[in-house]
Amino acid sequence: MVRRAVRTADREAEINRARQDFLDALPVAAAVVCLDGDGTRVQVANDGYGALSRAGHGPSFIEASGLPARIAAFLRAQTAESVFEVDDGQGVAPRVFSVRMTRMRAWPALGARALVTLLERTAEVETEKSLRAEMVRDSLTGLANRTAFNEAVEAVLDDPAFQPGSHAVLVLDITRFSRVNECVGALAGDELLLTFARRLCSAVRAHDLLARTGGNEFALLMRLDRGLEEALSAAERIRAALGAPFRLSELEIRVDCAMGCALLGGGETLAAEVLRNAQFALKRAKGSGRVRIYEPKQARAARRRFSIETALRRAIEAGELRLAFQPIIALGTGAVAGFEALSRWDRGEEGEISPGEFIPVAEESGLIVPLGRWALETALATLAGWDRAAGRVLPLTVNVNLSPIQVVQDDVAAFAASALARHGLAGERLTLELTESAIIRDPPMAMKVIETLKAFGVRVAVDDFGTGYTSLAYLQRLPIDVLKIDRSFVSGMVDDEDSVAIVRAILSLSAALGMETTAEGIDTPKLASALKALGCSHGQGFHFAAPLSAADALDYWLARRA
Ligand code: C2E
Ligand code: MG
Ligand code: MG
Numbered sequence: 001m002v003r004r005a006v007r008t009a010d011r012e013a014e015i016n017r018a019r020q021d022f023l024d025a026l027p028v029a030a031a032v033v034c035l036d037g038d039g040t041r042v043q044v045a046n047d048g049y050g051a052l053s054r055a056g057h058g059p060s061f062i063e064a065s066g067l068p069a070r071i072a073a074f075l076r077a078q079t080a081e082s083v084f085e086v087d088d089g090q091g092v093a094p095r096v097f098s099v100r101m102t103r104m105r106a107w108p109a110l111g112a113r114a115l116v117t118l119l120e121r122t123a124e125v126e127t128e129k130s131l132r133a134e135m136v137r138d139s140l141t142g143l144a145n146r147t148a149f150n151e152a153v154e155a156v157l158d159d160p161a162f163q164p165g166s167h168a169v170l171v172l173d174i175t176r177f178s179r180v181n182e183c184v185g186a187l188a189g190d191e192l193l194l195t196f197a198r199r200l201c202s203a204v205r206a207h208d209l210l211a212r213t214g215g216n217e218f219a220l221l222m223r224l225d226r227g228l229e230e231a232l233s234a235a236e237r238i239r240a241a242l243g244a245p246f247r248l249s250e251l252e253i254r255v256d257c258a259m260g261c262a263l264l265g266g267g268e269t270l271a272a273e274v275l276r277n278a279q280f281a282l283k284r285a286k287g288s289g290r291v292r293i294y295e296p297k298q299a300r301a302a303r304r305r306f307s308i309e310t311a312l313r314r315a316i317e318a319g320e321l322r323l324a325f326q327p328i329i330a331l332g333t334g335a336v337a338g339f340e341a342l343s344r345w346d347r348g349e350e351g352e353i354s355p356g357e358f359i360p361v362a363e364e365s366g367l368i369v370p371l372g373r374w375a376l377e378t379a380l381a382t383l384a385g386w387d388r389a390a391g392r393v394l395p396l397t398v399n400v401n402l403s404p405i406q407v408v409q410d411d412v413a414a415f416a417a418s419a420l421a422r423h424g425l426a427g428e429r430l431t432l433e434l435t436e437s438a439i440i441r442d443p444p445m446a447m448k449v450i451e452t453l454k455a456f457g458v459r460v461a462v463d464d465f466g467t468g469y470t471s472l473a474y475l476q477r478l479p480i481d482v483l484k485i486d487r488s489f490v491s492g493m494v495d496d497e498d499s500v501a502i503v504r505a506i507l508s509l510s511a512a513l514g515m516e517t518t519a520e521g522i523d524t525p526k527l528a529s530a531l532k533a534l535g536c537s538h539g540q541g542f543h544f545a546a547p548l549s550a551a552d553a554l555d556y557w558l559a560r561r562a
Helices: 002-025 047-053 065-074 122-135 146-160 178-186 184-201 228-243 271-285 296-315 355-365 368-390 406-407 410-423 437-439 443-455 472-477 487-492 497-512 523-533 550-560
Strands: 029-036 039-045 081-087 096-104 113-120 168-173 209-212 217-223 244-249 251-253 257-263 291-294 321-330 335-345 397-402 428-433 460-466 483-485 516-519
Touching: 002 029, 002 039, 029 047, 029 550, 039 047, 039 065, 047 096, 047 113, 065 081, 065 096, 065 113, 096 122, 113 251, 146 168, 146 209, 146 217, 146 271, 168 178, 168 184, 168 228, 168 271, 178 184, 178 251, 178 296, 184 209, 184 217, 184 228, 184 244, 217 228, 228 257, 228 291, 257 271, 271 291, 296 355, 296 368, 321 368, 321 550, 335 355, 335 368, 335 550, 355 368, 368 397, 368 406, 368 410, 368 550, 397 460, 406 428, 406 437, 406 443, 410 428, 410 443, 428 437, 428 443, 437 460, 443 460, 483 497, 487 497, 487 523, 497 516, 497 523
Parallel strands: 257 291, 335 397, 397 428, 428 460, 460 483, 483 516
Antiparallel strands: 029 039, 029 113, 081 096, 096 113, 168 217, 168 257, 209 217, 244 251, 321 335
16 A cells, blocks of 8 residues: 555656656746645746746736736636736836746646746847837937827727817928028938927927828827817917927027817817827918818808808997998899898908898898898988989989898887988888798788888888798788799799799789889890790899899989980
8 A cells, every 4th residue: 555655646747747847848937836725836847937936026026027927818718728928117127028828637646737937028028019119200300100190080989078169280491491491401401300300399298299290290199188279378388389490400490380289079080180180270371371270060160150240240339330332223123122232241362242142141140130221221221322422312212121130129110210311212112021941930910011011101121032931911912012933943044934834923922912022133135135025024033133232222223314
């Protein structure tokens, strides 16, 4: 018995030595590890593994890398093999090993075991890292390059905690850089870029990423805690830093830069898109010398509406709006029957802005009330002025547009009556143009206003007729004098049979109701004669005249007087 036990012990020692020999022969750190209670136990290991298990100043590599826990998890699971990389988490230059765990046959007496091998990859990882660093670095300035920049933007966009508007990209380039380059030579051009980059670095915050994204284009990725203001103040800082002249060997030159900015989170999913948006803003900034912000369409439209509203309020107060007068022609005789007064607004540097754009803003903001009063007052004043200039009451009327909002918010009838009285004009000289929507919005109200106006002799026209939904019942009940056939049907008559049929129907409807008709948008002689032949009483359009200044309008009438 005793001899057998001794022999068994010898055999085991022998087996262990054989195992040890196997492991020692391996060119990598290796160990056979088994489960032991909650943790693991190394049954046998070679020198390489032993060295990694020894603690030095700090914990051993095996401990620091958290390997025992991963081995235990592997042994408890059923996986046959697992390969992964571990490091000791030592900051910038960690030791890195590739680990392979292979499940060994689980002999009943031995339990779950795994052969764990570790192959050092520190050098390769370092090389990869420095290669990558080269790949994402601009060799001239040492800044991040476009690849690195896009990766950083993508990381922000991909972060699940990302909030739209929390980051911005600012792009800037040196104005006329290619000219500078040509004049001073490529070497000095490089020097300029280098100095430029250095100044930029000094102007940006440490946690923002500055990159050279093109020849003379730089980009800054910023985190914004206080919104757009922060991006604008960064732009200011940059401008200040670049303000002083640049000294290039013997030369001293001043450079100017344009900046464009885009907020992240306008629905873009790709970094390249963000950069493109900022570049788009940059393009628009060129020449203006200011930083431009790229905004998604809706935001831009809202801002524009707001800026129009502010400027319009000022323009009304300052009397900067004008009226243009478009002749209305009696198609039967070719005589001028009157003029439609149309508001015009010249914003100076920003150019003319069409009523199609500012009237809706005025309606939205309530500014339509003062604007409408001004238009009515001015149109009547102009008509009275023409009478005075001619020394008699001219056979002319003036049409003024009325917004549905005015009908609801203002006492239009009372104001019209007082304005007529102020200018000594009979009610018949004025036609107010209401759109169908003004009638539909509040029919009893519209009815009341129209009836009061009629009591003063004021005429009422329905503008853009055919585009709304006026019911025939209202049309019949309301004392309307004129239907203005919308331009879309008139211009459609050229090549659309349906439009001709609609125009015909409107004409017979108005004839049946005893109303006049004015066709809008007559811009060819052919349309003028077609409408005349169909029995349309009046016409208006570029064929006769575009809207004219008050003086030109009077001249127009004088020249065509029968
Ligand atoms: P609207 O009252 O239907 O005025 C006719 C519009 O058609 C004018 O545009 C006029 O310039 C344009 N027009 C005239 N003949 C032709 C033509 O042959 N071809 C083409 N393509 N267009 C022609 P405008 O002046 O831009 O006014 C647009 C609209 O703005 C007006 O449409 C009117 O609804 C509104 N609006 C203008 N001034 C005022 C105002 O003082 N008060 C109010 N409430 N609305 C106004
Ligand atoms: Mg009109
Ligand atoms: Mg119209």
